Amino acid sequence: DTAVSQTPKYLVTQMGNDKSIKCEQNLGHDTMYWYKQDSKKFLKIMFSYNNKELIINETVPNRFSPKSPDKAHLNLHINSLELGDSAVYFCASSQEDRDSSPLHFGNGTRLTVT
């Protein structure tokens, strides 16, 4: 009965490869997000989607492409992986796109690029 689930939990790959991370939420929330957490635990938002529509697109290389097939899913595809992409990527959701809605996080995908 996991609320926000991400797969895979670990991802080890070589530079130049393309990889995807999947996220699903069963909370009935309208808004989903991708956050990146670096090695110093700093969290930075990458994207947000509200009801399948892209709302926030931070200054993220266009090698990163989110896709939301429906409001319960938000996947992240990364092309031409680089060493600096190594981080933990968190998917999150909130009930609606408003400032008082707290975030519900998945357990993260630890990406290691070698």
Place this chain on the structure above:
Amino acid sequence: AQSVTQLGSHVSVSEGALVLLRCNYSSSVPPYLFWYVQYPNQGLQLLLKYTSAATLVKGINGFEAEFKKSETSFHLTKPSAHMSDAAEYFCAVTLNTGGFKTIFGAGTRLFVKA
């Protein structure tokens, strides 16, 4: 622009001692403020949120935070630390930039000594 600053990247307390984790915000309008906790290898979980209904906010696991507008602070406290409280704690504020995004502080790692 709204942001949050957490004072102290590491805090160490003895079991049973008071926990105090500091957070200051900068905002031109009344903010929505949050505290989240992250246990090792997990996503963030909401501890509590301030939404202007009351300045003293009670959260889960015995934590509470007090909103002080005059000091632009939202410090997190717990009267008696437990070993299980050892984790990373994040203060956060929500920005409206055409879509709502949550901005996190740099985090404070809490250590609890037996």
